[in-house]
Amino acid sequence: MRQPPGTLARYTTVARLNHWITAALLILLALSGMALFHPSLFFLTNLFGGGSYTRAIHPWFGTVLLLSFALLFIRFARHNLWERDDTRWIGSIRSVLANDEEHAPEVGRYNAGQKLVFWSMTLLILMLFASGIVVWDTYFFPYSTIGQKRFAQLVHSVAAVAIIGIWIVHVYAALWVRGSVQAMTRGVVSAGWSWRHHRKWLRETAHHRATGE
């Protein structure tokens, strides 16, 4: 596939597929989990073939998500390491939220907000998987006490609510910063988008093109 002129490749096809598989699983997990969390959302179990099927399939969604996210993690972790400029960027968050990024430090492949989303997701997914195993009674009932199961259940629900909150932030930011969604759908972003939001990354990419090609 030829890349349109004036654009930059941001995500490979495999990375995009990896992202959307993870995204679909997160949504399925949220729907099936919310169904069992709040009685007024129990009707959501109908999406999965009833309560018993929802209970049975939810942990499998979680297992596949863990694997899928692990691949995303390997792909993106090194781009999400915290740098000194990230702390300065957070310091100018007010102007960033007001759509004025000129006064914030130039941003590399990811800004500090994206990095925070990345590490929160990583931490919460690990917490959710660990606590989820403890309450996956079908296979793991004998390996914990009832007291531990109660605690795991509370941790699981708190972490689940937190990750849904992070997900809302992630989706909103993608819609708010115009031109971001196509990075993950078509894999490319415009030069203008890169200049505006990820200037350091644009310079690096341009440099690589000039020297590498």
Place this chain on the structure above:
Amino acid sequence: MADFQSLDVLRRSASTETTPQIRAHPEVAKLIDVSRCIGCKACQAACMEWNDLRDDVGYFEGSYNNPGDLDPSTWTLMRFTEWEDPKGNLEWLIRKDGCMHCAEPGCLEACPSPGAIVQYANGIVDFISENCIGCGYCVKGCPFNIPRISQADHKAYKCTLCSDRVAVGMEPACVKACPTGAILFGTKSDMTAWAGERVEDLKSRGFDEAGLYDPAGVGGTHVMYVLHHADTPSIYAGLPDQPSISPVVQAWKGVMKPIAMAGLAFTAVVGFVHWMVAGPNEVQPEDEARGRDVLNEKQP
């Protein structure tokens, strides 16, 4: 569909509606007089027979407990404890374990499936299998460690207090089978009054700490024990001294639910307000021009 016609429902799991009542049902109770129990296990056999349950044959574990624990096919179990009193006298404590039918049931509080657990107006707490999804939340909610999830059909099971027999005016199967009158069944007020006489009798025979086990922490129970050592229920094979629904379960099933829903709704509303105030962050034509300059190595 479950047929509740003869047993009005007082509480229903994962449901907000309250059930209107036109009849006044007396509360029932099973009274287990530990001091009169001889450990014959007739109650266990009667329970299996009436409920048509056959457990797999297990292994001898060096205890009179048989089987070793409650399970999906064993809804009541004699638990044997050899206990020495402070003077060194051996007492053989035998307690018939099973669902206590709490007035404030932790299982029902924890259950996420509407109508999978109900409490009848007469006090019996019953699992309605057709609504059970096998999540095991009741196991976490119960302060007495009673419900068991079957690996055969992934549903929760426990003593029903023979709700099917009680509905038609019969006593539970274990009560009918007991040869010594250690298990009695009637209205809760009658059973409490009779327990009072038994406690007095036990006290007159040297059991100064005899008493009735009807723990207030779960609002009282519809299965009560007469204990000769009511000051220390835990010596009877771990009967909880002061049972109550775990604070962890209460946090998860109580404050957590509205806070979580409000928190998520708030997050979404903040996003919407931000959109209203700041609007979308659009790439401007000059961004595009300068970006292309960089790409074409015409660095500004």
